[in-house]
Amino acid sequence: MLKDNITKALAPLGLEQVADGDYAKTGYHLEVAARPEQMPAVAQAMLDQGCFLESLTAVDLRESFTLVYHFANFSELCRTVVHASLPKEAQAPTISRVYPAADWYEREVYDLFGIKFAGHPDLKRILLPDDADFHPLLKDFGAEAAND
Amino acid sequence: MEIPQALSDFSFVLVYLVAAGLFALGPIVLAYLIAPRSYGAARDAIYECGMPVIGSAWIQVAVIYYLFALLFLAFDVDVLFLFPVLLAYGKGYAWLDFVEITIFIGILSLVLVYAWCRGVFSWKRKQVTP
Amino acid sequence: MIELGIEEKTYTLNLGPQHPSTHGVLRVLLEMDGEYITKAEPVIGYGHRGHEHMAENRNYHQFLPNMGRVDYLHALAYNQGYCMAVEKLIGVTVPERGEYIRVILSELNRLTSHLLWFGAYLLDLGAFTPIMYCFDDREHILDLLDRITGSRLTYCFYRFGGVPQDLDDEFITGVRAFIKRLRSRWPDYDNLVTKNVIFINRTKDVGVISKDQCVKYGLTGPTLRGSGIPYDIRKSEPYSAYPAFDFTIPIGDQGDIFDRYIVRLQEMEQSLRIIEQALDKLPNGPIMAEKVPKRLKPAEGEVYQAVETARGEFGCYIVSQGGIKPYRIKLRVPSFGNLSILPEIAVDTLVADLVAILGSVDVVIPEIDR
Amino acid sequence: METKTGDPLIKFGLLEEVLNLARANSLWPLTFGLACCAIEMMAVGMARFDLARFGAEVFRPSPRQSDLMIVAGTISKKMAPAVVRLYEQMPAPKWVIAMGNCAISGGPFFYENQYAIVPGADLIIPVDVYIPGCPPRPEAIIEAILTLEEKITKRGRLRKFRDVKR
Numbered sequence: 001m002l003k004d005n006i007t008k009a010l011a012p013l014g015l016e017q018v019a020d021g022d023y024a025k026t027g028y029h030l031e032v033a034a035r036p037e038q039m040p041a042v043a044q045a046m047l048d049q050g051c052f053l054e055s056l057t058a059v060d061l062r063e064s065f066t067l068v069y070h071f072a073n074f075s076e077l078c079r080t081v082v083h084a085s086l087p088k089e090a091q092a093p094t095i096s097r098v099y100p101a102a103d104w105y106e107r108e109v110y111d112l113f114g115i116k117f118a119g120h121p122d123l124k125r126i127l128l129p130d131d132a133d134f135h136p137l138l139k140d141f142g143a144e145a146a147n148d
Numbered sequence: 149m150e151i152p153q154a155l156s157d158f159s160f161v162l163v164y165l166v167a168a169g170l171f172a173l174g175p176i177v178l179a180y181l182i183a184p185r186s187y188g189a190a191r192d193a194i195y196e197c198g199m200p201v202i203g204s205a206w207i208q209v210a211v212i213y214y215l216f217a218l219l220f221l222a223f224d225v226d227v228l229f230l231f232p233v234l235l236a237y238g239k240g241y242a243w244l245d246f247v248e249i250t251i252f253i254g255i256l257s258l259v260l261v262y263a264w265c266r267g268v269f270s271w272k273r274k275q276v277t278p
Numbered sequence: 279m280i281e282l283g284i285e286e287k288t289y290t291l292n293l294g295p296q297h298p299s300t301h302g303v304l305r306v307l308l309e310m311d312g313e314y315i316t317k318a319e320p321v322i323g324y325g326h327r328g329h330e331h332m333a334e335n336r337n338y339h340q341f342l343p344n345m346g347r348v349d350y351l352h353a354l355a356y357n358q359g360y361c362m363a364v365e366k367l368i369g370v371t372v373p374e375r376g377e378y379i380r381v382i383l384s385e386l387n388r389l390t391s392h393l394l395w396f397g398a399y400l401l402d403l404g405a406f407t408p409i410m411y412c413f414d415d416r417e418h419i420l421d422l423l424d425r426i427t428g429s430r431l432t433y434c435f436y437r438f439g440g441v442p443q444d445l446d447d448e449f450i451t452g453v454r455a456f457i458k459r460l461r462s463r464w465p466d467y468d469n470l471v472t473k474n475v476i477f478i479n480r481t482k483d484v485g486v487i488s489k490d491q492c493v494k495y496g497l498t499g500p501t502l503r504g505s506g507i508p509y510d511i512r513k514s515e516p517y518s519a520y521p522a523f524d525f526t527i528p529i530g531d532q533g534d535i536f537d538r539y540i541v542r543l544q545e546m547e548q549s550l551r552i553i554e555q556a557l558d559k560l561p562n563g564p565i566m567a568e569k570v571p572k573r574l575k576p577a578e579g580e581v582y583q584a585v586e587t588a589r590g591e592f593g594c595y596i597v598s599q600g601g602i603k604p605y606r607i608k609l610r611v612p613s614f615g616n617l618s619i620l621p622e623i624a625v626d627t628l629v630a631d632l633v634a635i636l637g638s639v640d641v642v643i644p645e646i647d648r
Numbered sequence: 649m650e651t652k653t654g655d656p657l658i659k660f661g662l663l664e665e666v667l668n669l670a671r672a673n674s675l676w677p678l679t680f681g682l683a684c685c686a687i688e689m690m691a692v693g694m695a696r697f698d699l700a701r702f703g704a705e706v707f708r709p710s711p712r713q714s715d716l717m718i719v720a721g722t723i724s725k726k727m728a729p730a731v732v733r734l735y736e737q738m739p740a741p742k743w744v745i746a747m748g749n750c751a752i753s754g755g756p757f758f759y760e761n762q763y764a765i766v767p768g769a770d771l772i773i774p775v776d777v778y779i780p781g782c783p784p785r786p787e788a789i790i791e792a793i794l795t796l797e798e799k800i801t802k803r804g805r806l807r808k809f810r811d812v813k814r
Binding site: 051 | 495507583
């Protein structure tokens, strides 16, 4: 089963948590928590298992970011999500060496959140005009109407 | 002063030239007079999909495009020779003229055949790397 | 003074935002040596409207119309993906008839998307007649969908918990008549295009995508299936009422433009089969779940729901922190990944082939730029 | 937004009227689809709604050969300079139809701290006819072309249809 192979492949990396996901509620088969520095290794392990990078995004939790990586597989249904929490001013290592698809995803995360990716071949804005000086998806960008 | 016969034929050529000149310049002048003006910073800039042009087009390009120009030139001159044939065609035996014309064009199209065999027209495409 | 003998010989051209072959406002910055492309860099963002920023200060109901405007060619699949993601969050199950109606309407919408791609793509290759054929068929579907959903393009029809309006008999007979009519048109499409020698020469062995490139670039949809990987969310991660129907996943073998074209044509036939079976087995019963709270306040947590759209896998990733507004919504759109492979396969091709490759990847620009 | 076309050197009343009649009945739109409205603009050019009946079915890709710009979709801030440039590169006489809510006022994408779009085409180029709708139906686009013709020729072509007593 692909899920067991992935857990076996991720075991030696010493990740914080590799747990089974509740597919019915969240759509994940495997939930992994890791540190951003381990991401290239995790990406390489996933690529060896034949998984592809479904999406890469970030969530601004006001005091820190969470980088969210989704991996899925063409042949067998197993969606792995990797959460990597990142302090506000820190840089995350790029995984575009392993997955060229990440090149654009990381540029988009930099464009919308301002998170810099160390080692990225050409980190510049992808969606906003080049002379834009703000990052729109940060929580303190627009006066988010807080009247819940 | 009576115009000698030989020269009067040239008067037709003169009329023809003037008419061609008018026919060509007429719309330009007319448009300049009756068309409304359009102002704008980028009006005279080169149109390239709405973006300012990057670099210039005056660069060295592969020689193969020069060959295409030569091939066009060969056939352009070829058509030039067909004009006089137009007047003299079909006076005598039509078949004789037809054969002569096909020989004439056949020889000139050998340029094309030669270029084709030498592969001027085959655009090499990216090799399929499975 | 024109400097002769300039050192760099590449010519930079903007296949810019306003160009008939970019299907919208995509700009491809081309560096060319004569007719051959040495570097192609897509510049996107000209259609960026900030859907994800809007999602953060709208409650769940207010974000529904946005879903019809991300990928307006297959809007109902985006409605379905978003609604199913929120239903997972709040734990609501859609009754069976509601699921069947959703599948029928989504498949009809997939047909309109593929038909439009067929016409626009051949218009890029210079054929003017096919677009007339397929828009004629497309108008038939739009009339049918217009009867039920009320709009022609940017649908906002699905609700959390089901479908607000039921199908009536006139719609069902209309769909059956349409299926018969479209099936009689396949020979026209084949004779007009598939057997056309110019089309074959322009698409055979051009823009080949290999299998490991697909994995590296995360391609999904017909662009992926053209390279021979049968990954279709309706089959590999069955959702809604799709397990109840039997249909096949057409795949190509070489991964060139012609295979992607054939895959999309056969997919249209499979969609017809699905609609037919869904109409035959349409159960009666409620179309809307009973207790769907008016003001949604889902519990904390996150959900990722993948749905198969005409261009590939749309993933709706919602992070909720208990408020009535989603904390973060990420829309994983297929064309973003599908387009990111362009720089790699466009090198050393002719400009005319790049236009053919761009058309075969079937991108919708406001979906890429979100 | 001041219009950017000046008067011609020679202006006869009758001549202008004849020219306007000719211009109105052969508007060449620029293929300028920005977003969802582009699909409805294509649909109006096709066989069923058939813009050709009103002489406007020749969609020219280059602004140099077109005299009508249909802004069909959302103008993002990154796209705005290109829109202005295309408008300026069109030869006079030229007209602009703002199609869809996004081109009129930003439509569904305009709210208080919007950062990405220009709320309305008339902020950057002079607009002649507005078509509300999201997207407007093809019939609305045909009515816009007829309204524009009325504006150009100052004759009631459309009014005949409107005042018919049903």
